[in-house]
Structure formats: structure tokens, C-alpha cells
Amino acid sequence: MKRYQRPKGTADIVPGESEKWQYVEAKAREVFAHYRYHEIRTPIFENYDVFARTSGDTSDIVTKEMYDFHDKGDRHVALRPEGTAGVVRAFIENKFFGPEVPKPFKVFYMGPMFRYERPQSGRMRQFHQIGVEAFGSDAPALDVEVIAMAVDYLKQLGLTDLKVTINSLGDAESRAAYRQALLDYLEPLAEQLSPDSQTRLHKNPLRILDSKDDQDQDIIAHAPSILDYLTPAATEHLTVVKQLLDQLRIEYVVDSEMVRGLDYYNHTIFEIMSNSQAFGGKWTTVCAGGRYSGLVAELGGPDIAGVGFGLGVERLLLVLEAEDKQLTAPDPLDAYVVGIGNSAEVNTASLVVVQALRQQGYNAERDYLNKKPKAQFKTANKLGARYTVTIGEAELANHQVNVKDMVANQEITVPLATITNDFKSISAKF
Template identity: 55%
Template sequence: MVELNYQKPKGTADILPGESQLWEKVENIAEKTFREYGYRGIRTPIFEDYNVFARNVGDTSDIVEKQMYDFMDKGGRRLALRPEGTAGVVRSYVENKLFGPEYPKPYKVYYMGPMFRYERPQSGRQRQFTQIGCEALNSESPQIDVEVISEAIEFFHRLGIDNLKLAINSLGDNETRENYRKSLIEYLEPFYDELSEDSKSRLYKNPLRVLDSKDKNDKKIVENAPSILDSLNDYSLKYFNEVKSLLDELNISYEIDSNMVRGLDYYTHTIFEIMSDSDAFGGDYVTVCGGGRYNGLISQLGGPDEGGIGYGIGVERLLILIQKENPDIIPNDSPDIFFAAADKEGDNLAFTILDSIRKKGIFGEKNYQDRKLKSQIKEAFRVKAKYYAVIGKKEVESGEFQISKEGSSETKIIKINDFKDNPQKFLN
């Protein structure tokens, strides 16, 4: 036998049976929640034209500068594995002309799937990671902004996660951003020599990215930077005030973080982060959901000048949070009943019973390795079957068998045909 030493690539993970059930449950809760808010599923390619991300996510963002997996294909086209979900969804929206009069406004979609970023792997953060997200396209309304935030919070509540903090900010419209850009450059220029190399390169391209720097010295410098909220024009200020008022009406608590800019260049007006200070993250607030409005993105990709808003949730980090905050939600994937066969006749009967009850929604199992009866009963306990039954020639001839409840002395004598007709009646 040839010894192989293949291993998964760094920054990826195998989702094994036992883990995958929790993934599926989270996805099912997400789908149900989003559909109740009017969202429908969309699936876009895992790779796109490089410029879908480079021009729209922002060429000064960490994602494009450092983290994107891009490559030339055999036809000489430059492609990129998607590092986030929004740009590809908007590209699909524009290409398929989903902004036509026959489509609803806003056009609401959700997605779930793998994304790719080349960064240092750590707990809850991989190079291939899974993102759940929603987008509400072709709309500009404070009500939609607040609805999207409310939906995201409701999703967390349905997962049993309540220790959340909502932080919001406004980046205003293009006029606001341009005015703020000038005042921020004026503030940062005297500190130029003290800035990190990344912030130096971004100062004149996109100074708002300096506010998002992770460098400790940069963080100190921007502590006294002018607030973008002081630069909001009348329209942007009115818009942001209405968002805050609507959050108050829905009794959604929030904090204003005027230094929050998010990591992507396409955001305008409302941006937000939902954070948790769970012990799963050491008690410090960690962002578990982030998003915002992107009014210029649709037109940049060739569509009409319409707005949009969305958010993304990293599933790996979300699962860490669930396992700490609500472990009871983790599915118990044990058989409803396990059949142990005493002989060949019993084994054949067990096989046919299983086929019948599985078609009625019962999770049944048996042994397929022709093991001794004692070993089969041990296997029933090992897989934590709720009930188990021993079937042999005697049961075949009598047309009845006895089921035993795990962890109890309770037993029942059942007619085989009655059980096949209505197994749920006997497995409560």
C-alpha cells in the first residue's frame, strides 16, 4: 500500500459529519428568516472578472491590495476568487437587468457560500471561509436601512444569541465624502512621517482607510481626527437622523462610532456593525456582522444610478459564538431506532422495516457488518439511538417485536405491520 501524505491547504477546513449538522441548521434558520423578510436566494460564480472586485471593493482596501486570490486563466483572462459577496451579486443584478419594471423594488436577495482571502488563519477566520449575506437593491430609504439591520439582529436572536451591540455611522453622500476627505487630509498631513507605510500610501488615495488602520500608532493619531458626522450635508444629516429615529421606534439600541468606515470602498450613508462580547472571544467586543449602504456601486458596474444596502456574516465565527452562547441548538443526530439482528432472517426483516419507516421520516439504522448480537446492541448505545430492537427468526414468525427505550426499562411489544404503517406512534 502506497503511503500518501496529502493534507488540506493552509487556511481551509474539513466540515465533518457531526459538525455539518449545525451548519445545516444555521443555514435553515437563515433561509427561513430571510424569506419572511422578503429575500430570495441567489447563487453567483465563485470566481469573477478581477475588476468586479478591484474597481468596486476598492484598490486601496486590504482585500484587493493583500488578500485577493487572483490568477490568469488559460485564455489570458484575469480572474479572482470572490473575497466577498456584494460585488458579485450587484454584477449579476446588472447583467441580468433585474432592475426592470417587471421586478420588485427593492430587489431582495440572500446568499450563502464560500469566499476566499489570503490572510493569516486563526480561530474563526480561514482563507476559505463561508459567508451568509443579504442585499436589498434599487432602493434608497432609511426604512430599508433599518429593516436590514433589524433582520440581521432577528437572525441572531433566533440562533439564541442576545448579547449584541449595534454600532452605526454615516459616510454621507459623494459631496459629504469629498468635503470630509479634504478635512481629513489636512488633519493627517502633519503626522505623515509617523503614519504606518500602509496609511502613507492611502493618505491621498483614500484617507478614510487610515481611520480603519489596525496599526497602534495610527489608531492614536486618528483619535482626534475630525468626525465625518461634522461634514454631513443637509441631505445626509437628515437621512442619518431618520435612520436613528426609526431604530428608536423599533427599540433597537445602538451606539454611534464616527471612526467606523468598514473595510470596503463602496459604502455610502448608513454603515453598521453588530458585535458580541461573548466569552467565546475572550470577553472583548468582536464584530460578527457588518454591512452598509452602497449607492454608487450599481452604476459603477454599468447599471442604473440606484442605491443598495446589505450585510455579511462569517459563518465560522458565528458557529464559535453559537457553541458558547446556545449549545442546546446543536442538533442531536442520533437514530430514532436501531435494529440488532439475531440471525439472517432477522437481518432481512430489519432491512425491509428500515426501508419502510425511512420513507415516513424516521431515522433508523442497523448493523451491516454481520457482527455478533452483543456487539450490535453495544453499537446501538454508542450511536445513542433513542430506541433499539432485537429481531430474529422468532419475531419473523410471530409478526411482533419488542422495542426498548435507551436509558430506561420501558419496553413495548409492537406488531410489525402496525409499526411499518405508523412508526411515529411508537417512537414518542
């Protein structure tokens, strides 16, 4: 018989691992709530144009990595490669831009994303992101709040060796001036660029700055800096961001060569890196984001600004595990119900008792494999049960059960009704 395997570039998140995911997700919900961000859940697939229009037709996502197809109604759809575009579409469709909705409108999301790329450590074809978006304010202070929240989240997970890198991509006027300066520099070197960068040269030369090709990197190292082409307004925006980061005592560096892999960013962009052994002790980006003032309008909404970040959960977990962080909460088993004998009465009573314990708020388990009492006690011990509750035909006849404190190694006999109604009073007797 054929044995099936998971698709290449995907992973099963199994018990023992899923608890780690729950931990980082719960911590995100906790931190984001402090900043008044609320959860939004958007579809896993969207109209293809939602991503093609927002990501940019020269981005790797659109040109190489999109999981897109025509469905049975011949609609061109795509599995979401990132979270922002779908959130923007939902923001517009649900008219959250209206004056009756308080601004900034703050949301967070978490869930699977899809990109067709070569699987490697921390980069899968199905991967998971946690991200936030805030709409409706041009204030540099909101950029700083988003950066501060990301730093806060990572520190609360236990990461301390972090580096915040920022840059500005300026406003439309800044970008136009810089684009021309970049073209003037790159055009004489066009034949030395990689094939991808040659394609991008006249479509979107800023994308060349994000190239990982070694030859491109050598050329980029001597390219003009966008910071020299910022308008006074864009310069002021960046200056205020830096001042506010200083006030919050968030250390940062300005990297004028940094760009983001998506075309919709402008003004502030940032990356937060970890000096993690998970990637050989090299500075590795775990969280990134920025401002995107034209994205809402690009998808048919009003001219409203947005700012946000995203982080990959798989990569975050690799970093946390490399630093040996405790990622799971204790999972105690309060009571294990041991049934003596295979009679229907004992089986029924065991189920009634274990269910009564659960309804009183205790974690409880029982045997479902017809094990002998000795084997059941062994299982209870292996699972770390604090108490065992023993029920047999003799106990049922007397309407009693035996309760043993496995830590104190003490056992008492109590009325069956007390177990099902008030186990707390019994545990207090030990």
C-alpha cells in the first residue's frame, strides 16, 4: 500500500511542538492587547490581483513565488504570500476607514502563508506569520509604537541580543529623485548586473538594492544613498522617528542600503535582528516592517496611511530554541482514575468520575485500553498524576473510592459523591 508524505516545504506541527506555537501566539495576544490591537482573520486565498497590485510586479513574490491558480470558475486566485495585502483589502471592504471608526485602526493577525521557494531552515513553502497593521495616522509616533511593540514582544519571549535597524524610503518626491540617481549610477554597469537585476533596472531599480547576488552586492555597495535625496518633509519624519526611539531608549542603527522585499513601503522601514546560534551566530532578521502610505488607495480605498510588521513563526522558534528558552507552560495531570475490573458498572463509574473532575476544573484521565490495575498505576506515574482515584466493584458497593496523593504517598477513602461534587475538599486533606 502506498505511503503518503507531507508536501515538500511543509511540516506537521505535532504534540510536543504545538505547545511551543501556542506559547508564542499567546504571548503575542497578551502584548498586542496592551497596545490595543485586535485580531483580524482574513481568507487564506484572495483574488490574485490583491497581491500582484500591492507587492509589485517586479517583486520576487509575484515573479517567482506566488502559489496562484485558476479555480473551477476560472477565477485567478492566489494563496496568500504575506498578511498585509489581505488585511488592507478587508479594511477597505468592511469600510473601517469611515469617520465613525476610531483611528488609528489597529489589528493583528496570525496564520499560514504560502510561497513557492526552495525550502531551507526557517523558510518553508507553507510558513506562518504573526503581524500587525495600524491604519489612519501619518504620525511618526505610530511608526515608533509599532517598532516598540515588536521589541517588547521579542523581549518578553526572552530574546535580549537584538539589533534594530531603520531606514527611510522617503515620500513620492524623494523616491522619484532617488530612482533617477540610482538609474544614472546603475545604467553604465547594467551588463555586470545579475539577470534578475537587469530585468528590474528600468521597472524598479530600488529592488536591485535587495538583491542577494554577490556581484550585485559589490555594485550596490557604492550606490548613492537614499538619505541624500529625502525631501525636507521626509527628512523631518525620519528625524522625529529617531528622536522618539531615543526617548524610549530603544537602540538602533540607520542602514541606508536597507530596503524591504515588497514595493508598497515608504518613509520608515525597519528590521529587528537576533544574533542567534540558530543561524551560525550571524545577525538574522526575525521581524520586519514599515510604513505604506499608498497601499490602501492602491486597492481602491481612500488615501489613508498604514504601518505594520510581520515575523515568521518558524524562524522565531528556531531562534528561541537555540537560546534554550522555556516555550511551554507546565501541563499537569491532576488526577488519574484507575478502574479495577472490566465490569460495565466500573467502566461507567470511571467515566462519570473522570468527567466530573474535568467539570470541576481539573485535568483528569482514565484508562481506555483495559489495562490491569498495576499497569494503570504505572501509566498514572508516567504521566505525572498528582492523585489517583481508584474505583472497583467493592468500592462501588460501598459508594466509596480510594484517593492517593502520589507526592505524599498517602491514601484515604472518601465518599464517591464527594469526588463528583467537591474534589477540592478532598485534596485539602493531604
